[in-house]
Structure formats: C-alpha cells, structure tokens
Amino acid sequence: MKWSSYDAVWTRKTKGYLFMSRVGVVRFLGTNCDRDIIQAAREFGAKAEFLWFQDQFNIDDYDAVVLPGGFSYGDYLRTGALSARTPVMKSVREFSQKGKPVLGICNGFQILCESGLLPGVLMRNQNMKFIDQWEELEIVDNKNPWTQRYSVGQKIKLPIAHGEGRFFAENDTVKKIKDNQQILATYTNNPNGSAYDIAGITNDKKNVVGLMPHPERALYDWMGSSLGKGFFSWL
Amino acid sequence: MKIGVKVLPRKEVLDTQGRTVQSSLSENGFSVSNCTIGKYIVLDVNAKNFEEAKTQVTKMAEFVLYNPLIENYEVEQL
Amino acid sequence: MKIGVKVLPRKEVLDTQGRTVQSSLSENGFSVSNCTIGKYIVLDVNAKNFEEAKTQVTKMAEFVLYNPLIENYEVEQL
Amino acid sequence: MAIKIESDETLLQKFKKYRINQKEYDMMCGLLKREPQGVELALFSALWSEHCSYKSSKVHLRKFFNKNHRVLVSEGENSGVIDLGEGEKISFKMESHNHPSFIEPYQGAATGVGGILRDIFTMGARPVMTANYLCFGDKEAPRMKSLVEGVVGGISGYGNCVGVPAVTGFTEFHPSYNKNILVNAFALGVLYPGEELALSKAHGVGNLVVYVGAKTGRDGIHGASMASESFDDKSAQNRPTVQIGDPFFEKLLIESCLEVIREDLVVAIQDMGAAGLTSSSFEMSSKGQVGLKMELDKVPLRDSTLTPEDILLSESQERMLLVCEPKKLKRIQEIFHRWGLDATTIGEVLPGKNIQLFWQNEKICEIDPDLLVENAPKYERPYNLREAGSKGRKNRGSSNFEVFDVKETLEEILSSEYGTSRNWIFSQYDQRVGSQTAMDCSSSIGVTRLEHSKRGLGLSLGCRPYLMRLDSQIGAADSVLYPALNLAIKGFEPLALTDCLNFASPENPEIMTEFVTSVETISEVCKELNAPVISGNVSFYNETLGSPITSTPATGMVGMRASVENIPSDYFGEKQTVYLVCNHQLETGGKIEEMFKNKIHAQDKDINIKDTASWILDLLDIANDSNVKMSKTLGKFGLAYALSRASTEFGVVCDKLPNFIKTKEDLFRERMYEVLFAVENGPKLEDALRSKNLQFAKLGVTAKDKLIIESYLNTQLANLNEKYKNSWENLF
Ligand SMILES: Nc1ncnc2c1ncn2[C@@H]1O[C@H](COP(=O)(O)OP(=O)(O)O)[C@@H](O)[C@H]1O
Ligand SMILES: [Mg+2]
DSSP states (O other), X not given: OOOOSXXXXXXXXXXXXXXXXXXXXXXXXXXOSHHHHHHHHHHTTOEEEEEETTOOOOGGGOSEEEEOOBOGXXXXXXXXXXXXXXXXXXXXHXXXXXXXXXXXXXXXXXXXXXXXXSSSEEEOOTTSSOEEEEEEEEEOOOSSGGGTTSOTTOEEEEEEEESOOEEEOOHHHHHHHHHTTOEEXXXXXXXXXXGGGEEEEEOTTSOEEEESSOGGGOSBGGGTBOTTTHHHHTO | OEEEEEEEEOTTSOOHHHHHHHHHHHHTTXXXXXXXXXXXXXXXXXXXXXXXXXXXXXXXXXXXXXXXXXXXXXXXXX | OEEEEEEEEXXXXXXXXXXXXXXXXXXXXXXXXXXXXXXXXXXXXXXXXXXXXXXXXXXXXXXXXXXXXXXEEEEEEO | OOOOOOOSHHHXXXXXXXXXXHHHHHHHHHXXXXXXXXXXXXXXXXHTSHHHHXXXXXXXXXXXXXXXXXXXXXXXXXXXXXXXXXXXXXXXXXXXXXXXXXXXXHHHHHHHHHHHHHHHHTTTOEEEEEEEEEEXXXXXXXXXXXXXXXXXXXXXXXXXXXXXXXXXXXXXXXXXXXXXXXXXXXXXXXXXXXXXXXXXXXXXXXXXXXEEESOBXXXXXXXXXXXXXXXXXXXXXXXXXXXXXXXXXXXXXXXXXXXXXXXXXXXXXXXXXXXXXXXXXXXXXXHHTOEEEEEGGGSOBSSTTOOHHHHHHOOOSSEEEEEEOGGGHHHHHHHHHHTTOOEEEEEEEEXXXXXXXXXXXXEEEXXXXXXXXXXXXXXXXXXXXXXXXXXXXXXXXXXXXXXSOHXXXXXXXXXXXXXXXXXXXXXXXXXXXXXXXXXXXXXXSEEEEOTTTOOEEEEEEEOOHHHHHHOHHHHHHHHHHHHHHHHHTTTOEEEEEEEEEEOSOTTSHHHHHHHHHHHHHHHHHHHXXXXXXXXXXXXXXXXXXXXXXXXXXXXXXXEEESOSTTOOBSSOOTTOEEEEEEEEEEEEOXXXXXXXXXXXXXXXXXXXXXXXXXXXXXXXXXXXXXXXEEEEEOOTTHHHHHHHHHOSSEEXXXXXXXXXXXXXXXXXXXXXXXEEEEESOHHHHHHXXXXXXXXXXXXXXXXXXXXXXXXXXXXXXXXXXXXXXXXXXXXX
C-alpha cells in the first residue's frame, strides 16, 4: 500500500485497517531528542526508525517524518543552518512536497525554517538565555495532521527548552502567516519575545509543522502533563 | 589566502545581543549611541587573487554563511 | 563615529565553531583549509577623530567586549 | 645510595616548572636508580601531583564502606557501578572543577561537565542525568556576579548541548569561597539489560592503542599539577592555555564510543582527563600490567609546534584512548567516521610491562608505569583526632537572635540569596531532554525513569556548608543523612553514594583533621544506611593566600523507587492533613546573618547516627505505604520557611504547634531532623507512625491561598510566592 497524504493515514485508522504507520526520525550529528521521539511514536503503536542525515530515503517508505530537537552541529553558525544543508533534507523536502506530514520540534523547527520549508527564522530568546520551563499554549489550528486531536482554543501545558526560540519574520510574512491561518499554537505568557506569541506554525499546505515546545516530554502525568500525547496518538 | 566575512544583523531585525551589550556599556559609564553585534568569519581559501577568492567565498556565504532574512554580509581581504 | 571591533579566538585556543563549520563546508564541496569564527561589533561613539574613538572603544573592549583569556581584538574605523 | 645533587639553578628552575620538591625528586631518583631525564620529569610531575595520585588522601579513602551485594565496581575504575537487580547497572560519580572555573567560569564549568560525562560513558553507560553542586562567595565580592553568571552559563551551554538533563543541584554563598568557588559536577549513566561494562585495563600483546576524538592542542598543559597547589597572586601569570569544551564533539563521542562498546570492539577504553595522554596511557598499562608502545608523532595535532612533552601533558578536551584487537580496527574506524570523528592508531600493547615512548622513530623514554602510578608517594599527613562534644565545635555562636515579626523575617529570607528560589539557575538547564524526568530541579530531589523497567532513580546532593562550619562531624554526617532523608520521604531507597571532597591544604593539620573526620563519618553513615560509597573525587588546596574555604564534602546520593507514578509532591494539595514527624538530634540555626555570615548557634550535642539512619529507613516505609501525597524535609530556616515553600496553591492552617515550638524564633530554628507529611487519610498515617513508634505532631489542614501559623502568621500565598520566585534578579 502506498499512501501519499496524511488524510490517507487518517482514513486507514478510522476505517480500522490493521496498519502501523511508519515514522522516520531524522538524526543529525548532535540531535539529542531522537530516542525520545522513537519512544513516543512506538508508544502509540507506530513503527518508528531512524533516518541518517547523510542518506536520502525513499519517501514511499514512510507515512510521517519527525525532525527531533537537540543541538545539531552544536548550534554553530546559526541554529539549524548546517543541518538544513545535509543530504537527508533533499528527501524531507520531496516528502513534504508530496503533502506528507512532517513535524520539526525545537531544533527540528529551526532546521525547517533554515531549509525554507517553513517561513521565518528562530532567533535568540529576548533575555539572551536558554529557557527550560513549562508553558501554557493555546492551539490555534487543528486542520493539520499533528494537532488534529486537539480542539481550537484548547489550552495545553508543554515544556519549552531552547535558547533560540523567538520566531521572527518580516512584517508582511508574519501577516501572511496569520491571514493564512498558519499559526499552530501560541504562548499564553510569551517567554522569549516571539512575534505574535508564536510557539508553532505550519506551512501553507499544512502538512509541515514546526513547534518550539516539546510534546514528547508531556506524555504521562508523571512527566508533569500528558497533554502532549495528541501530537503522536494519531500516528 | 585569508578572507574575512563580516555578517551583521539587518537594521530592521531586533539585535538582542547588541542591545544587551549597549545597555551594559551605558550602565557602566560608557557612552555608546548604538551597538550591533554580528559574526566575523575568517576563511583560508586557495586562490590566486582576491577576485578569485571573493567568488569562492561569496558562494559559501550564499550557501550557508548568512541568512538573508536577518543578515547582510561583506567580504574583505585580510 | 562608527567603529568596528573584530573579536577573534586566539590562535592557541580551540575554536569549536570554526572547526565544525569548516568540516561542513568541506563536506559540501567547498575547499577551505581553515575557518575561524568570532564576533564583529559595531559601536556608534561620540568622538572627534578616530584616535579619540579608538581610545574610548579600547576601554570598552577591555571592560566587556572580549575575554583576554581566549580572544584577541582589533579596532577599526568604518 | 649516592645521588648526584644538581646544585645549580637549572634543577631549582625545573622544580618550579614541574612543581616538584626535593624530597619527591629524591624519591624519583631512588626508584629510577638514576636522575630523571628527558620527558620523565614531566611524567612524574603529572602523575605524582595530588590531583592524579591522591597522595594525601589515599590512606583515608581506603576506609570508605564501599561494598555490598549491589556493588560491581567501587575502586580502580573511572567511575563506580552498582547492579539494580533487573538487569540494569548504573554508574555515577561527582568531580570538582573549582580552579578552572575561577579562572574562566564559563569554560571551567563547561569542561567540568564534559569531564564527568566522559568518566561515565567510558564505563559503557549512557549518561541520563547530571547535577551540580555550587558554592559561591559573598555576592558583593569582586567578580562574584560574573562568576555566577559564567558558571551557570557554562553548565547550561555544555549540558544542554550534549543532551543530558540536569535534574537537581545545590547552590550556596559564603565569604570563604570569595576567591575559590566550588563547582562540582555529578553525572549518572545506565547500562540496560544485556549491556556490558567497559573497563580501562589494557591487555593482549599486539593489540592496538587508538586515539579518538579531538586533536591535541596546547590546552591546559601542566593543568594537573596546577590544580594541586593553592592560588597565589602569581597564578594569573602562569596560567596554562584555557581548555575549551566542545559539547557537540562530546555528543559525537558519547554516541560513537557507546556504539563501539556495544559491538564489543574494544579491549579497554579510557578518557583523557587530567594530565591527558600521560595519565590515561600509564593507568591503562599499569592496571593491565602490560607494556605499551606509543608513537607520539602519530598523535593528531591542532598545533604543529607541540613538543613530545606538550603532547604528553596537554589537557585538550573530548579525547579518548582505547585498546583494540588489530582485526577490529577497521570497524572501529568506520563507526567513528560515521559520527564525524577520527580514530588513529598511535601504538600497541607490548610484552613486558614498560611504556616506550617514541618520537619520529626514536625512543625517547622507557619506563615502568608502576613507578609513576603504583609507587607514587602516599602521605600520612598529620591530623588530630576530633575532640568529642563542644570542643570539636569551632563556631558555636550565641542563641539570642530575635524575630520581631514572623512575616517580615520570612519575607526577608525568601528574598535573600540564601533563601530564594534557584529558578534563575535551573531554568537555564534542560531538565527534561531524554523524556524520562519525573522530578526536575524545582523539586527537592531529581528523578529520572529507567527506560526499560519503569522504576525511578532519585538523586539528592548533600553537604550544607554552614553545618561544616559548625563542626565537621555534624556536617559530614548531615551530608549523607540529609540527602538520604530527602530521598526516603519520597519513597526512594538509598542505594549508594558518591562524594567530592573539597578541602584546603592537606598540609595543614587542622584541615586534615576535618578531612579525616569527614571521611570516617561519611563512611559510618553509609554503612548504617547500607549505601556504599562507590566513587568520588578529592580536591585539595582550595585556599587563596592562606585563607581556606569551608571544608566541603559534597555528596550525591542515588535512590530507587518501584515506580515514578504518584511520588509525594513538594507542595500541599487540596483537603490534606499536615503532620510534622521528628527525631530531634540537635537544634541549630538563627537568622540569616548568623547562619551564613557569622557563627551559627547550636545545641551542644552530637548526632546519633545509628538512630537517625534507622529513623530514615522507617520513613521510607511510611512514604511508600501510607498514601503520602506530599513530603518535605525541614532544613535551613526551619518550619516557617518550609511551610512557605510548600504552599503554592494551597497553604495550611496550623492551629496548634507542637510544644517544642514556643516562640517566634523557634519557627525559624532547624531541629535536625524533621519532615512534613501531608495525606488525605490522617488516621491511617497516624497508625503507621505509631506502629513504628515515631514521634509526630498534627499541624493542621490545608487551605486554598493562605498560610496561617497560630497567631504568629496569617498571610496570603501570592506575596510569599512572588518573593520566593522573583528575588534572584534583584539580587544579582
Ligand atoms: N545549581 C543548581 N542547579 C540545579 N538545581 C539547583 C541548583 N541549586 C539549587 N537547585 C534546585 O533548587 C532546589 C532548592 O534549593 P535549596 O533551597 O538550596 O534546597 P532545599 O530544597 O533542600 O531547601 C533544590 O532542590 C535543587 O533542585
Ligand atoms: Mg577518567
């Protein structure tokens, strides 16, 4: 079976096909949330495996691709800049152009921006420091695969952990993002100076999503919140 | 040949680092009306003359060394 | 008056950023035999001439702009 | 034996350069039966330094209780290892980086984290949590604010990038650290079922010695011997090149080293820490009792002007040495290469037991490593037996401190650097990477979940310097009892301990007395708790121009709980009854000034270690069986402070205080030891406490948004919380 869009994955699930979605988790040098994502995806019944930054992959082999957080290439030069120019990103681009679901979390979000798959850029936090803390988010869009399990306006608690999470784009770009309903989620108390309190955005086709907070760190009550589940439970 | 690439934040972009340094300088009695902080990259390339080196380095800059959304760059010979 | 301060890692000190950027450039087919990455700071100071500005900026550099244990700096007029 | 005494200046100059004294020089000559030549003096200098040889502490460290059924390794390796019983093993250790952090706080602290992580993954364990123990000087002391900022920045910059969560820590301020701050880093790693330990013992004649990781530069040459003397005004001038840490390289090393270890490709592996290539190779060779040939010109260099001696002593970061069978080299190189790293053969294992060093095909040194490792000097430095009772206590101050207004005093404490939240520090640390953190730095212990079994590992750091200033025996006992108590009341059984003993000069008998007392006391408490000391580190010469730091035996205690679900919280919740459970040993405390600047008031009593340890283990049962919803240890500033910290959403209405609290002052005294428990089912807890004959008092029930303590205090929580959470930035 070959599936070309997230709708297909979704249909299969609702129709009760016995099917495991296949998730590719990209590992760059310095990625450090890779094992977390594998664990999260498997927890919800998906078949998850690593994709190596030096290798291109067959886009038909996966139903979704995740770019996990971390410090790829040590965040040197600019966050995400060196990773965005690795061979695996050619496949990720192709994958996303087919409308298949891509999620970039934290450093993954930065890489997606650097590679142009998402608009804008993530800059140093306003206070110039790394910030790890729990934040309340409001889900603004759920017409994309990754937040389909949430309702619009829903408030969820997720942890952030980044030094460069201040979303920036030129005025007309930001306006476009807003008008196109590409804002995925916003912070209730903006921790880093992000434009429009943006915590996450989608591309215009809504299959590519970037998010600064870490849903994989909020899967069970013992982690402090279980409201990050929705990002993976649809897989 | 040693080439320098100066990468500076564009004017319309908020330069948090520059702002922080400026306010720290002002607090300590230095008078600075503006402070902008960017990167300086020194590259050793194999080239016969500056022109040739500049062509090479410009390619690198366009490829990865700067992000046009937020930065400008200049190439100079060292 | 606009003054530029170039702050670069000292030679004997490991430049972690330069090391990684160089190898990434090489992997992408650019030939660079060395890459060093530092900061570039542009300061707007009130001074009659470069000499005066340089004196001011040198004080600032010693105060906060560079870390003498790991960096060197140069002041130039822009 | 007649030894030619080089009376000319060159020898004295050499002594100075290599930080060697005449007596030790004579010892070297005796062992070699000649004078050291060529690079030998450099080798001796490095390996006989206090830092590498533990020459002043070895005879005492041997006394540590360090074996029980769980312990797999507790001496002779990079880090200790215990077995958790369901196929998992863990390895943990704590290490100091005080001197480098004072010189260059960011890089010093960063490389401290890097170093301790290497000690852990060298054992084949994947690092899963870190913690840091920090002592700073008075915040108004010169450079202090920037030291705080730099140290925290360095730990954050390095730890976050390698991707190991920081789950707890400790931060204190006292003028004795003004010119000698303490930066101690802790790391813990796990070996999952079926994964084998890696060791550092070289063996197998013909096997290859392989150098992995970063190239060698001029970083930190003579660092080990520098770290083994006190600061003086000249230290600034003969600083070695600052070592720069590269967390990105470290991350690549972690992944690649674990991969080669998992594939069983290495015979031995060792990180290059203090005294770099010298100590790693000599220790591998000495432990395995095999010879090694090393071609120094094959060592990858960042700076081509390095001499063989520089190469031997460089402390460039992120480098490893390993020994492998020749047929496995190719696969090893493949793996490292995949991770963007180089693996270079620089030598081989030889028959016999000498180390032979070559430079451009010429043998420049041949020496038996045992002369440098096994035969390093061991000193029985003079010390006194600790005098029992009040005579042993140097710093007993008066007890007459006065509290005028409870609320005012409380607010003053909550907004001082001694009592305010460390949130400014730990919000800069990634506390959750790995997605296994069940309790982060905002809690009294750190907890990580074991991926395979779902059990929880708890971590609490010990040593409260103000108690060490009172009395080294009380302080040292507390540095094990307090973290054990913190763990027990959350349901974590104390398993084992690591320590980092920060002291001034061992040549000072008073300091040595505190050192010996600390080691013996820590060992005694560990034995009572059946929690052996499995690893540790000694840092001497923490003094500047003759003024010593507070003797600070920092510890890290690790405990285990059957599950990470429903761990008692640090905060009160709805409809809970609050109890104070106590086992009074002695009463200490006073106002902020007394505790942290001047002398501390204390009763003239000792801690009964046996009694306290068994009380702690009783509380462990209670915490696990009685549906405890909230628990908290009372520490500095006593009950009032603890209640205010536990009251975020819900406070408590204490209508009746126990009879040992009679005055406003009593609300701020620390009675070692007391804990708070809050439960929904009061009678059940009372029965359990009674059945164990534990002393307790009911304080009251929880209430939303307010804290009431008899007629002493009646306040809304918002204000207290605001003071606790947001004062740091006003202070620094
Ligand atoms: N340097 C540090 N790094 C990380 N966490 C820290 C650090 N210092 C303190 N903390 C956290 O702050 C909490 C409160 O600190 P403190 O008030 O000293 O201890 P306690 O909770 O035992 O009274 C600690 O439990 C610890 O988790
Ligand atoms: Mg070691």
